[in-house]
Amino acid sequence: MAEKLIGACIIGQSGGPTSVINASAYGAISAALASEEITQVLGADHGITGVLADKLYDMGLEDPAELALLQSTPSSELGSCRYKLADPDVDDTDYQTILETFKKHNVRYFFYNGGNDSMDTCDKISRFMARSGWECRVMGIPKTIDNDLVGTDHCPGFASAAKYIATSCMEVSCDSRVYPTGQVTVMEIMGRHAGWLAASAAIGTYFGAGPDLIYLPELDFDMDKFLADVERVYNAKGNCLVAVSEGVHFADGTFVSEAKASATDGFGHAQLGGLASRLCEAVKQRLDVKTRPIELSLLQRCGAHLASRTDVEEAVLAGRVAVESAIAGETGKMVAFERTNVGGDYLCRTKLIPLTSVANAEKKVPLEWIAPEGNFVTEDFLHYVLPLIQGEPERPTVRSLPRYAKLKKIRA
Amino acid sequence: MAEKLIGACIIGQSGGPTSVINASAYGAISAALASEEITQVLGADHGITGVLADKLYDMGLEDPAELALLQSTPSSELGSCRYKLADPDVDDTDYQTILETFKKHNVRYFFYNGGNDSMDTCDKISRFMARSGWECRVMGIPKTIDNDLVGTDHCPGFASAAKYIATSCMEVSCDSRVYPTGQVTVMEIMGRHAGWLAASAAIGTYFGAGPDLIYLPELDFDMDKFLADVERVYNAKGNCLVAVSEGVHFADGTFVSEAKASATDGFGHAQLGGLASRLCEAVKQRLDVKTRPIELSLLQRCGAHLASRTDVEEAVLAGRVAVESAIAGETGKMVAFERTNVGGDYLCRTKLIPLTSVANAEKKVPLEWIAPEGNFVTEDFLHYVLPLIQGEPERPTVRSLPRYAKLKKIRA
Numbered sequence: 001m002a003e004k005l006i007g008a009c010i011i012g013q014s015g016g017p018t019s020v021i022n023a024s025a026y027g028a029i030s031a032a033l034a035s036e037e038i039t040q041v042l043g044a045d046h047g048i049t050g051v052l053a054d055k056l057y058d059m060g061l062e063d064p065a066e067l068a069l070l071q072s073t074p075s076s077e078l079g080s081c082r083y084k085l086a087d088p089d090v091d092d093t094d095y096q097t098i099l100e101t102f103k104k105h106n107v108r109y110f111f112y113n114g115g116n117d118s119m120d121t122c123d124k125i126s127r128f129m130a131r132s133g134w135e136c137r138v139m140g141i142p143k144t145i146d147n148d149l150v151g152t153d154h155c156p157g158f159a160s161a162a163k164y165i166a167t168s169c170m171e172v173s174c175d176s177r178v179y180p181t182g183q184v185t186v187m188e189i190m191g192r193h194a195g196w197l198a199a200s201a202a203i204g205t206y207f208g209a210g211p212d213l214i215y216l217p218e219l220d221f222d223m224d225k226f227l228a229d230v231e232r233v234y235n236a237k238g239n240c241l242v243a244v245s246e247g248v249h250f251a252d253g254t255f256v257s258e259a260k261a262s263a264t265d266g267f268g269h270a271q272l273g274g275l276a277s278r279l280c281e282a283v284k285q286r287l288d289v290k291t292r293p294i295e296l297s298l299l300q301r302c303g304a305h306l307a308s309r310t311d312v313e314e315a316v317l318a319g320r321v322a323v324e325s326a327i328a329g330e331t332g333k334m335v336a337f338e339r340t341n342v343g344g345d346y347l348c349r350t351k352l353i354p355l356t357s358v359a360n361a362e363k364k365v366p367l368e369w370i371a372p373e374g375n376f377v378t379e380d381f382l383h384y385v386l387p388l389i390q391g392e393p394e395r396p397t398v399r400s401l402p403r404y405a406k407l408k409k410i411r412a
Numbered sequence: 413m414a415e416k417l418i419g420a421c422i423i424g425q426s427g428g429p430t431s432v433i434n435a436s437a438y439g440a441i442s443a444a445l446a447s448e449e450i451t452q453v454l455g456a457d458h459g460i461t462g463v464l465a466d467k468l469y470d471m472g473l474e475d476p477a478e479l480a481l482l483q484s485t486p487s488s489e490l491g492s493c494r495y496k497l498a499d500p501d502v503d504d505t506d507y508q509t510i511l512e513t514f515k516k517h518n519v520r521y522f523f524y525n526g527g528n529d530s531m532d533t534c535d536k537i538s539r540f541m542a543r544s545g546w547e548c549r550v551m552g553i554p555k556t557i558d559n560d561l562v563g564t565d566h567c568p569g570f571a572s573a574a575k576y577i578a579t580s581c582m583e584v585s586c587d588s589r590v591y592p593t594g595q596v597t598v599m600e601i602m603g604r605h606a607g608w609l610a611a612s613a614a615i616g617t618y619f620g621a622g623p624d625l626i627y628l629p630e631l632d633f634d635m636d637k638f639l640a641d642v643e644r645v646y647n648a649k650g651n652c653l654v655a656v657s658e659g660v661h662f663a664d665g666t667f668v669s670e671a672k673a674s675a676t677d678g679f680g681h682a683q684l685g686g687l688a689s690r691l692c693e694a695v696k697q698r699l700d701v702k703t704r705p706i707e708l709s710l711l712q713r714c715g716a717h718l719a720s721r722t723d724v725e726e727a728v729l730a731g732r733v734a735v736e737s738a739i740a741g742e743t744g745k746m747v748a749f750e751r752t753n754v755g756g757d758y759l760c761r762t763k764l765i766p767l768t769s770v771a772n773a774e775k776k777v778p779l780e781w782i783a784p785e786g787n788f789v790t791e792d793f794l795h796y797v798l799p800l801i802q803g804e805p806e807r808p809t810v811r812s813l814p815r816y817a818k819l820k821k822i823r824a
Contacts, residue, residue, distance in 0.1 A: 017590050046592045075586035167717055170814060174487035175714035178429050180458045207813050294709045302587035305579055305718060390812045400575065400802045401619050402582060
C-alpha cells in the first residue's frame with residue numbers, strides 16, 4: 001500500500017465529446033468526493049486549457065442530484081479542448097503554469113478523460129511532475145467513440161455511438177426502400193483512421209434491416225470496385241444501402257472525401273460537400289439511379305437517448321477506478337477494459353496500462369473481421385460488439401424531453 | 413344507419429413514410445379484420461400502383477403478433493408510391509383498371525393513408541366510383557410529418573418527427589458548444605412549404621438546450637438579416653445554433669437551397685450540397701468562424717425509437733375510425749383531429765371532413781406564432797406542440813435493437 005497522499009484533485013475532459021464522457025466524470029467526481037484523501041474536487045474548464053488559465057470549478061458545491069444527471073447528459077459538461085502540449089524538453093512554459101496551478105490548489109491528483117491525444121497530454125504531465133518533484137498522481141480515463149485506443153478491449157463512448165448508428169441504419173434501411181423506384185443511399189459515419197463505427201452499421205443487417213455494403217478505412221478504397229458492388233446489389237434488390245467511414249482513402253492515401261474531382265475518379269465535375277454526397281454523385285453518374293447521401297455528423301456522438309446501458313455503467317466504472325487506483329498509489333496509467341466470457345456471459349473487468357503505451361497509438365479493426373470482398377464485416381465483429389450495446393440506461397425526462405444536468409460551476 | 417355493405421377492403425399507404433404510418437395501417441387492418449361487414453382485408457403493394465397492378469396481400473393470413481408490431485415499425489411496410497392519377501374527365505384508363513381490380517375482389521371499402529396528394533387520389537377515386545355505379549366507400553387516413561393538412565388540428569406522423577427533431581437539437585446544442593473556440597451550427601430540417609418541423613426545434617430551447625435562431629418558409633428569407641442575426645448571437649454567446657426549414661426561399665420565390673451562386677447572395681463560389689452547407693458557407697465568408705452543417709435527412713421521418721406515444725395512439729385511432737366510419741356508411745371523407753382542453757388537459761377527438769376540402773391544400777404555421785423578428789417561434793407554438801409529443805411508446809427489442817414487423821405478404 002502506497003503512502004497516503006492528501007490533497008485536491010482536478011478532473012478534465014478532452015477531445016471530441018461522447019454520449020457517456022459525462023458518466024465517466026460522474027464516476028470520478030463521486031468517487032473523489034467520497035474519499036478521505038481528496039480534500040477538494042476541481043473540474044477543469046475546457047480540459048487542460050482550464051488548468052492553464054486556473055479556471056477550475058468546485059464540484060463539492062454542486063447539487064448531488066445534478067451531478068448524478070451527468071450519467072445521462074451527452075457532450076462534455078465541463079467543456080473540452082484540443083490543446084496539444086509542447087515537448088517539455090523544447091518548451092516547458094505550459095508545464096510550469098500547470099505546476100503553479102497545482103501548487104496553488106495543492107493538487108495531488110490529476111484525472112484526464114480523453115482519447116489518444118489526451119493520453120499523450122496526460123503522459124507528458126505525469127512525467128513532468130515526476131521530474132519536478134511535485135508529488136502528484138496522474139491517471140487517464142479512456143474515452144472515444146472511435147474505439148481506437150490500444151491496450152483496452154473497447155472504449156467508453158464507442159458502444160453508445162455504435163448503438164445509435166445501428167438503430168439509425170435499421171430505420172433508414174426501412175425508409176429507403178418504400179418506393180417502387182429504387183434508391184442508393186450512402187450513410188457517412190465517423191472514423192478517420194479506424195472503422196469500428198461504420199462496422200457497427202452491420203449489426204442492423206444481422207438483425208434484418210441494415211446496410212448491404214460497408215467500407216472501412218482499414219482497406220484501400222477502390223472506386224470501380226465500389227461502383228460494381230453497388231450495381232450488383234441494386235440490380236438484385238432494386239435498392240442499395242451503403243455505410244462508409246469518413247476516413248476511406250484511395251491506395252495513394254488520399255481521402256476519398258478530399259480527392260480532387262477528375263474524370264477518372266468517378267466524381268466528374270462534382271464539387272459537393274461531404275463524402276456521402278461525393279459517392280452518391282459517382283453512383284449517379286455511373287448507374288443513373290436515384291441517390292440519397294446521409295451524414296450522421298455530430299448526431300452519432302451525442303445521441304444519448306439511444307445510449308447503451310452497458311456503456312454508461314462502464315464509463316462510470318472507468319472514472320471511479322481511476323480515482324480509487326490513484327488513491328491506492330497508482331500513477332502514469334490509464335484505466336483499460338478486458339473482456340472475459342464466463343459461461344458465455346460477457347463480463348468486463350478493469351486493468352491499468354501505462355499511459356506511454358496508449359499515447360499516439362491507434363487500434364484498428366482486425367483485417368480478419370473484414371469480409372474477404374472488402375465490403376462488409378464478419379460475424380466475429382458482431383460477437384465483439386453486440387454485448388457492448390446492451391441495455392437501456394436511465395433517461396430522466398421532463399415533458400418527454402431529456403432532462404440534462406445543470407451545474408452551477410462555482411470557481412474555486 | 414346506412415345499409416350494410418358487405419365486401420372486401422383495400423388499405424394503401426402513399427407518399428413519404430413516417431414513424432407511425434404503419435400504426436395507422438394497424439388500426440385500419442385490425443378494425444377491418446374484426447368487422448362482420450368486411451370479408452377480406454387486402455393490403456395494396458406500393459399504394460395505388462399495387463391496385464393498378466392487382467398486387468394485393470391478404471392481411472388475414474398474417475400473424476396477429478406481427479401485425480401488432482406495425483405499431484412500432486417505421487416506414488411504409490406495404491410500400492408507398494407518389495403516383496398521380498390523371499383527371500378522369502381527360503383520361504380514365506387508370507380508373508377503369510382500378511374498377512376492374514375492385515370488381516375482381518369485390519372491394520367495397522377503400523382506405524388510403526397519406527398526405528394532401530394522396531387525399532386528392534382518394535377524392536378522385538371516390539367520385540369516379542360514385543359515377544360508375546360501383547358501390548364503394550372511400551376514406552382517407554391522414555399522414556404527414558409536414559403537418560400541413562387542412563381541416564385537422566394536426567397530422568399523425570408530425571409529432572414523432574417533432575420529438576425526434578427537438579431531442580436531436582437538444583443533443584447537438586450540448587455537443588456544439590464544448591470547445592473554447594466557438595462554432596456556428598446549421599441544422600436543416602424537412603418542410604418544403606410549411607415550417608412546422610423546423611419550428612419544433614424550438615421545444616428544446618424552451619427546455620434549456622436548443623437552437624438560438626429558427627427560419628421558416630412562411631416568411632421570405634433575407635440573407636443579410638440572417639447573417640446579422642448569427643453574428644449578434646455568436647458575438648454574445650460565442651456559439652450559435654440555427655434550425656432552418658429546407659424550404660426557405662428568397663422574396664422572389666427562389667429556394668435558398670437552389671439559388672445560383674453569386675456575389676450578392678452570400679454564397680460566393682460555393683457549389684455545395686444542401687441548404688445547411690450553403691448557409692454555413694455564407695456564414696464562413698462573412699464572419700470567418702468555424703461552421704458545421706447538419707442535415708437531418710431521412711432520419712427525422714423514420715426515427716421510430718423516439719416516437720411520441722400520443723402520436724402512435726392517435727395514428728392507430730385514425731386508422732380504426734376510418735374503417736368504423738365507412739362501415740357506418742360514410743364515404744368521401746378524411747378522418748381529422750380536433751383538440752379540446754378539458755380542465756387544462758389535452759384531449760384529441762376525431763371528426764370527418766370532406767376529402768375535397770383537404771386535397772391539394774396546405775396549412776402553414778400561423779404568422780402570429782412566428783416571433784416579430786422572424787427568427788424564432790412564440791410560446792403559442794410551444795403550447796400547441798408540447799401535448800402532441802408526450803409519452804414513450806412500446807418499443808419491442810431483441811438484443812437491445814428494435815424488432816420490426818415481418819409480414820408474409822401473401823398475394824390475394
